[in-house]
Amino acid sequence: MVSLVRTVAYLGLEARGVEVQCSVAPGLPKFNIVGLADKAVGESKERVRAALSSMGLALPPKRITINLSPADLPKEGSHYDLPIALALLAAMGVTDAEQLGDFIAVGELALDARIVPSPGVLLAAIHASEQEVGLICPRAQGSEARWASEVPICAAPDLASLLNHLKGTQRLPDPQPGEVAIEPPAADLKMVKGQETAKRALEIAAAGAHNLLMIGPPGAGKSLLASCLPGILPPLTPGEALEVSMVQSVAGTLEDGRISRNRPFRAPHHSASMAALTGGGLKVKPGEVSLAHLGVLFLDELPEFHGIM
Known part of the structure; x- marks a missing residue:
């Protein structure tokens, strides 16, 4: 029997559809995952095996093959655990494959x-x-998922309650959207005494979305002035807040589905590598430039940054 469950692969800020196909066929007992999966996805079979065992279920003594289609698209991350487990349970007849x-x-x-x-x-x-x-996701991220739209969101704390919800013997509560927070800025221009020319330059840079180069001796107030800049920028619009939250979601820094209307402020250390600044890696992660999207990126001691000057 072959069962199908839908999931996604993350390519930067884009989610591309992936189909998890599970085949349980006669043969020597073996559990294979194919479809250009990385090590985290390959280790998923051990997590799935242990999770089913904790529920009192054992894998059938047959040849189990999981294919992640399209097979030429790299698959990275641990979020494939749940769709693999659901596809396997559907192939075993534990849950309804059509409902999934x-x-x-x-x-x-x-x-x-x-x-x-x-x-x-x-x-x-x-x-x-x-x-x-609809979307099936962890309960801790239900409020984050609810921001997308009014599609059905099934936020489950564990696999057993999810199966009971799908069977109709238990109903999981509908998640509520996370809070929209507008926090007071950490630094305010009223904290700056004097520096009228510098404050005027900040206002011009904020009004026109310009870059700003500050030159002065240590202790002149450059860092304080830069930290005041988000406070004179307008709050993020709902669309802009969603863009910033998407970057934070990929980076794993969006907590409790709490979306902020404040402009981000990033001040990386001058020893940060180019990958940390621009992002990248085998599993692409946003860098400081992306995390400062629609906000302020403050590069203190600019000549010390490698590859910039």
């Missing part, structure tokens, strides 16, 4: 069958909204 076709699933499995958070749920929710299907 109405959802996209993302989430990491703990060894005791808890569904724990994984980065990028907001992107998966936006993709589910575009495809007009």
Whole structure:
């Protein structure tokens, strides 16, 4: 029997659809995952095996093959645990395979069958909204997913309660959108005494979204002035706040689905590598430039940054 479950692969700030195909066929007992999966995805079979064992379920003594389609698209991350487990349970007849076709699933499995958070749920929710299907995600990220749209969100704390919800014997509560916070800035221009020319330059830079180069001796107030800049910028619009939250979701720094209307302020140390500044790596992560999107990127001691000067 072959079962299908939908999930996503993250490519920067884009979520691309992936189909998890599970085949349980006669043969020597073996559990294979194919489809250009990285080490984290390859280790998923051990987490799935342990999670099912904690629920009192054992893998069938057959040849189990998981294919992540399209097979030429790299698959990275631990959020494939949940869709792999659901596809396997559907192939075993534990849950309804047709019902799972109405959802996209993302989430990491703990060894005791808890569904724990994984980065990028907001992107998966936006993709589910575009495809007009529901989303299955960890309960801790339900408020984050609810920001995408009004598509059905099934935020489950563990695999057992998710299966009971799908069978209709238990109902999981609908998650509520996270809070929209407008916090007072950490630094305010009223803290700066004098420096009228510098404050005027800040106002011009804020009004026109210009870059600003500050030159002066140590202790002149350059860092304080830079930290005051977000305070004179207008709050993020709802669309801009969603853009910033998408970057934070991929970076794994969006806590409790709490979306902020404040402009981000990033001040990396001058010893930061080029990858830390611009992002990248085998598993692409946003760098300081991306995390400062629609906000302020303050490069203190600019000549000390490698590759910039």
